[in-house]
Amino acid sequence: AQSVTQPDIHITVSEGASLELRCNYSYGATPYLFWYVQSPGQGLQLLLKYFSGDTLVQGIKGFEAEFKRSQSSFNLRKPSVHWSDAAEYFCAVVPGTGGSYIPTFGRGTSLIVHP
């Protein structure tokens, strides 16, 4: 079974600083990979996704993520964080092959932004 690890429960950054949120997955083949953001009291919103092709994907709100097959990672980055980016971030994996489309979410990383 696939698993997703987000090793950082909380990350605190200053506004304007760069950000990297880590995500590692465990699965035999390359799965479909997603990053979602959840603002307080809201549902999840897709930031970006990777299916195949270019390993650096661009998303909304200035986020990008890089897929590294050798490290089984899909880390989320942003060059300059804004106070409105404070939220919970979830990495998700879907196998896709063998007819399995059951998504697995990481535990989430809470981003705190200091002024």
Place this chain on the structure above:
Amino acid sequence: DTAVSQTPKYLVTQMGNDKSIKCEQNLGHDTMYWYKQDSKKFLKIMFSYNNKELIINETVPNRFSPKSPDKAHLNLHINSLELGDSAVYFCASSQDLRRGGLLEQFFGPGTRLTVL
């Protein structure tokens, strides 16, 4: 123009009661989902329906029964509520995932269920 809506937003009830949460999507999607998010923010899929057909049914107590009257609606009925059912329940929808449509899932705002 709410894409995925859920009612109610908050639900407080006593142990042993039966309650329902409603979900509607106006995106024309074929697939709808129910997720449970616990107090530690862990998000786990419960069910998925595609065109009113159940296609994903994770290990969920049979006290939980999803009902899909049409492909735009997926309701969740919970019998004999227990303290451990307290959580935030999210509805979501996407295009038909079985035809390679596993694209963006659109989530509703969530229903916070508190069982006393």
